[in-house]
Amino acid sequence: MKLYLKIWRQLNPDADGKLVDYELNGVEEDMSFLEMLDYLNEKLITKDEMPVEFDHDCREGICGTCGLFINGRAHGPLAGTTTCQLHMRSFADGDTIYIEPFRGGAFQVIRDLKVDRSSMDRILQAGGFISTSVGDAPEANTTPITHAEAESAFDSAACIGCGACVATCKNGSAALFTAAKIAHLAKLPQGKPEAKQRVVNMVTQMDQEGFGHCSNTHACQVECPQEISVANIDRMNWEYNRARLLK
Amino acid sequence: MALTGLFLCLFLVVHLAGNLQLLLPKETAVIQFNLYSRILSGNYFIKVISWLLFLSIVLHSIYALIITIKNRKASGSAYAYDRRKVVSSWSSRNMGLLGSIILIFLVIHLKDFWYQYSFGTLPLDDEGNKDLFSIVVSAYGRLWYVILNIVAFMALGYHLLHGFYSAFKTLGVYPSKLSRGLYYLGIGFTLIITTGFIIIPVFVYLNYHT
Numbered sequence: 001m002k003l004y005l006k007i008w009r010q011l012n013p014d015a016d017g018k019l020v021d022y023e024l025n026g027v028e029e030d031m032s033f034l035e036m037l038d039y040l041n042e043k044l045i046t047k048d049e050m051p052v053e054f055d056h057d058c059r060e061g062i063c064g065t066c067g068l069f070i071n072g073r074a075h076g077p078l079a080g081t082t083t084c085q086l087h088m089r090s091f092a093d094g095d096t097i098y099i100e101p102f103r104g105g106a107f108q109v110i111r112d113l114k115v116d117r118s119s120m121d122r123i124l125q126a127g128g129f130i131s132t133s134v135g136d137a138p139e140a141n142t143t144p145i146t147h148a149e150a151e152s153a154f155d156s157a158a159c160i161g162c163g164a165c166v167a168t169c170k171n172g173s174a175a176l177f178t179a180a181k182i183a184h185l186a187k188l189p190q191g192k193p194e195a196k197q198r199v200v201n202m203v204t205q206m207d208q209e210g211f212g213h214c215s216n217t218h219a220c221q222v223e224c225p226q227e228i229s230v231a232n233i234d235r236m237n238w239e240y241n242r243a244r245l246l247k
Numbered sequence: 248m249a250l251t252g253l254f255l256c257l258f259l260v261v262h263l264a265g266n267l268q269l270l271l272p273k274e275t276a277v278i279q280f281n282l283y284s285r286i287l288s289g290n291y292f293i294k295v296i297s298w299l300l301f302l303s304i305v306l307h308s309i310y311a312l313i314i315t316i317k318n319r320k321a322s323g324s325a326y327a328y329d330r331r332k333v334v335s336s337w338s339s340r341n342m343g344l345l346g347s348i349i350l351i352f353l354v355i356h357l358k359d360f361w362y363q364y365s366f367g368t369l370p371l372d373d374e375g376n377k378d379l380f381s382i383v384v385s386a387y388g389r390l391w392y393v394i395l396n397i398v399a400f401m402a403l404g405y406h407l408l409h410g411f412y413s414a415f416k417t418l419g420v421y422p423s424k425l426s427r428g429l430y431y432l433g434i435g436f437t438l439i440i441t442t443g444f445i446i447i448p449v450f451v452y453l454n455y456h457t
Contacts, residue, residue: 008327019327072330098328105321168331170340172321212321213314215342216413217335231421238419 001027001093005040007052008100013108013116019098029089033076034059034066036088037099054113061085061225064160067167068113069100074164074223082162082225102167106174106210117163119209120177124161126205127198128181130190143189156184158226165220165228171212176220178206179236180228186239196243203240248314249414251307256411256436258300263443269383270450280383281376284364308350315343338405339413345406352399359386387451396448404441411436 003024010017024040031039034056041051057065066083070076076086091097101109106119159180166174182199185191191198214233221230265287268279287293332340360382363369369377387393411433420426 006328069326072326072328073334100326100328103323103326105323107323168334170322170331170335171318172323173318210321212318214417215314215318215339216409216416217339219331219335222334230416231423231426234416234419234421234426236419237417238421241419 001029001088001091001095003027003036003091004094004096006096006098007113008109009052009112010101010109011111013110017109017112019100027088029087031088032059032084033068033070033086033088034084052113053111055115056084059084062160064162067102067115067162067164069098069102069167071098074102074168075162075225079222080225080227082160085225102163104163104166104169104172104174105212106172107163107166115163117161119211120161120163120166120174122209123174123178123202123205124181127194127201128185130185130194132190134190145189149187153184153187156180156187156228156232159184159224159228160226162225164223164225166211168219168223169212169214170217170219171215172210173214173220174206174209174211175214175233175236176224176228176230178202179232182239183232183235186235195239196246199236199239200243203236248307248310249417251303251310252410252414254303255300255307256407256414259440263440266447267443269380269447277372277378277380278374280380281372281378282374284379285376288364304350304353308346311343311346336409338409342406342409345402348399348402349406352395352402355395356399384451384455387448388456390452393448393452397445400441400444403444404437407437407440408433 005022005024006019007022008017009020022040024036024043027036027039034054037052037054044051055065055067057063059066061082061084064082067075068083070083070086075081075083077090078086099113101107101113101115102117103109108116110116157180159177161177163174163177165176166172169175182202185198186195216230216233218230221228265283268283269276271279338345360379363382364377364379369379369382372378372380387396412430415429416426420429
């Protein structure tokens with residue numbers, strides 16, 4: 001198929017970027033979106049042009065590294081899908097595709113479609129862990145936890161930290177990401193001793209990084225490739241309000 | 248936002264319940280509504296509540312302004328092609344606009360009724376109470392004023408549709424069944440409040456002026 005691409009090109013964080021038009025022939029519908037970009041880059045390199053830089057790593061939908069704003073939507077048109085798992089069969093011959101980096105006040109475009117999302121890492125560093133060294137996996141039944149609780153904690157832990165929630169939020173809020181990390185540990189006995197300190201530290205860090213307030217539009221839940229529920233945000237608010245009121 | 252918003256929601260219920268007395272047959276409505284207004288304005292407990300209401304409106308508006316400015320900054324530079332509106336509700340994205348319409352309406356509304364009642368000279372009814380009923384009836388004799396009210400109440404409706412449910416989420420109501428229950432309660436609350444407030448000016452216009 002033939003595609004008309006409009007790709008955000010930006011030389012460095014301080015430079016002004018702009019959309020640049022590319023016509024790409026010979027795209028196959030079995031290509032992943034990133035393979036389509038690889039294919040474009042091969043053509044650009046052979047023409048002695050600078051390739052389009054973009055983030056990618058596992059290409060299996062589990063690492064959270066890739067993330068593009070495709071045709072006005074985070075990770076493109078499909079629900080519950082990362083950019084690397086989006087395939088060209090979702091587009092038609094002759095389509096125009098807008099490709100932009102994830103944007104947010106706490107994100108910075110490094111070059112083209114590559115985005116510095118280390119602000120999210122710093123939220124994790126502020127408390128997204130338990131301080132105890134737990135050693136090897138213990139005998140499963142020594143810590144009483146129901147199957148439902150374990151599943152619920154795992155649903156929260158499934159967040160891959162791609163930043164689609166921030167990119168799609170009109171407020172540039174990282175509430176869904178932060179909440180998933182807080183809720184994951186708040187739901188498990190191992191996370192409870194440090195729960196109050198954790199939620200206060202992580203929420204404070206989130207604000208310091210310049211992420212916006214959550215106004216419950218729920219766009220993040222719709223665009224999340226891991227389909228993380230906004231119920232995590234409710235849980236974070238509960239944990240935060242409780243920690244602040246009951247010091 | 249959540250606490251002041253929910254306090255204002257509670258006020259809406261009381262305000263609507265009182266104002267629905269305007270729908271009674273004229274002879275009863277005049278006596279009932281004017282007596283109700285006198286009791287409200289004379290009660291010290293209600294006076295404290297009314298100052299709390301003013302304070303809530305001011306705090307709700309100022310805090311909204313502060314977080315809107317902060318959120319604008321936090322949203323970063325604009326996308327060249329933006330289809331994000333398909334993944335969230337219109338009301339959730341336009342709370343500022345809806346709130347501004349409500350605030351403008353509130354100023355007009357307070358000037359026309361509360362200010363008149365508290366500081367103006369009103370005629371008295373047969374019982375010797377200030378005749379607020381006649382002021383309301385004559386105000387809703389103007390079609391443009393009725394339409395203005397309907398527009399404001401529609402804005403209030405959309406504001407509540409998102410705000411009521413969102414307030415509980417901000418407070419941290421997380422059990423899923425309770426959360427779902429509050430979502431439907433919010434829709435019901437919005438329908439009752441909006442319909443109730445719209446019926447009053449429409450009824451007065453049709454009943455007393457046509």
